[in-house]
Amino acid sequence: MAALCVCSARQGAAALRSSSGLLALRYVQTAAAAAPAVQPRIKKFQIYRWDPDTPGDKPRMQTYEVDLNACGPMVLDALIKIKNEMDSTLTFRRSCREGICGSCAMNINGGNTLACLNKIDTNISKVSKIYPLPHMYVVKDLVPAYRWMIDSRDDYTEERLSKLQDPFSLYRCHTIMNCTRTCPKGLNPGKAIAEIKKMMATYKEKKAATA
Amino acid sequence: MGTSAQEEMNKFWAKNTRLNRPMSPHISIYRWSVPMAMSITHRGTGVALSGGISVFAVAALVLPGSFPHYLDLIHSLSFGPALITLSKFALSFPVAYHTFNGIRHLVWDAGKGLKIPEVYGSGYTVIALTLLTSLALTAL
Numbered sequence: 001m002a003a004l005c006v007c008s009a010r011q012g013a014a015a016l017r018s019s020s021g022l023l024a025l026r027y028v029q030t031a032a033a034a035a036p037a038v039q040p041r042i043k044k045f046q047i048y049r050w051d052p053d054t055p056g057d058k059p060r061m062q063t064y065e066v067d068l069n070a071c072g073p074m075v076l077d078a079l080i081k082i083k084n085e086m087d088s089t090l091t092f093r094r095s096c097r098e099g100i101c102g103s104c105a106m107n108i109n110g111g112n113t114l115a116c117l118n119k120i121d122t123n124i125s126k127v128s129k130i131y132p133l134p135h136m137y138v139v140k141d142l143v144p145a146y147r148w149m150i151d152s153r154d155d156y157t158e159e160r161l162s163k164l165q166d167p168f169s170l171y172r173c174h175t176i177m178n179c180t181r182t183c184p185k186g187l188n189p190g191k192a193i194a195e196i197k198k199m200m201a202t203y204k205e206k207k208a209a210t211a
Numbered sequence: 212m213g214t215s216a217q218e219e220m221n222k223f224w225a226k227n228t229r230l231n232r233p234m235s236p237h238i239s240i241y242r243w244s245v246p247m248a249m250s251i252t253h254r255g256t257g258v259a260l261s262g263g264i265s266v267f268a269v270a271a272l273v274l275p276g277s278f279p280h281y282l283d284l285i286h287s288l289s290f291g292p293a294l295i296t297l298s299k300f301a302l303s304f305p306v307a308y309h310t311f312n313g314i315r316h317l318v319w320d321a322g323k324g325l326k327i328p329e330v331y332g333s334g335y336t337v338i339a340l341t342l343l344t345s346l347a348l349t350a351l
Binding site: 107132138139144188 | 227230233236242244246247250254316321322325326327
């Protein structure tokens with residue numbers, strides 16, 4: 001009975017010969033039997049948006065819904081899916097997609113990480129919040145403006161250390177340890193800076209010794 | 212030679228101001244953590260203690276009456292026991308917290324205890340010691 005209903009609902013089914021028509025109906029029946037077992041898992045993504053080309057535009061949050069059953073496990077997969085299928089104006093940086101280049105650095109659910117390494121929280125009752133890296137000028141959507149840092153590779157150790165001997169650079173570190181806590185590559189910049197501070201304490205003694 | 216670092220920096224600020232680019236949100240969106248909260252509490256208790264001692268010092272220099280006079284004045288005020296206990300805790304908590312967390316900072320300055328599990332472990336230890344000490348001092 002159900003087979004007959006399907007047959008009449010499908011346009012062009014009348015054109016099928018009876019044997020191939022029956023095969024097609026059988027496939028549709030088994031597919032229909034399998035489909036109800038998989039429910040779509042809809043996850044909401046709340047993403048920071050700002051368009052420099054729209055005059056007077058203010059930063060705002062836009063919510064997108066993604067079926068996690070049809071999406072890769074990482075936040076970057078979701079962003080790419082949204083850009084490809086829902087909103088091609090969503091702008092973000094990405095490159096290696098394997099956690100080595102640093103292009104997709106952004107703030108996900110309150111922590112700074114790489115979108116390509118951050119697994120989507122599969123709890124669909126929670127919204128995933130995505131912001132650009134905090135306290136940076138926004139070029140567009142999730143893209144921050146980076147400042148060209150002074151390259152210390154063209155200086156020697158003593159000169160480098162003496163450049164830090166002022167209240168504004170090295171000693172601006174107050175050992176809050178957010179850096180190490182958030183590092184997506186497991187590095188410890190907090191410890192490294194503490195070691196540099198120790199080096200600063202002994203460097204002047206060395207200079208006095210050589211003088 | 213090209214542009215100096217200073218010139219590059221000025222160009223950066225000028226360009227971003229000119230384009231009216233917004234600043235990405237920070238304190239409103241960043242996820243709070245125990246080490247982060249402990250760090251700002253250390254600063255808060257430090258300012259409170261420093262400010263309190265300065266006010267006390269200036270008062271000692273400027274106020275006309277003697278210390279026993281002001282002590283009797285405070286005794287004559289009818290404070291309820293709840294308010295007295297609260298005031299004692301409000302005084303002892305910053306002293307205890309800042310002292311114990313200060314030791315934690317000195318350990319960090321020596322380069323020790325800077326792995327994340329150690330930061331959390333020492334942090335909870337400071338909180339426990341602070342509560343014990345300030346409650347003990349309040350009970351005196």
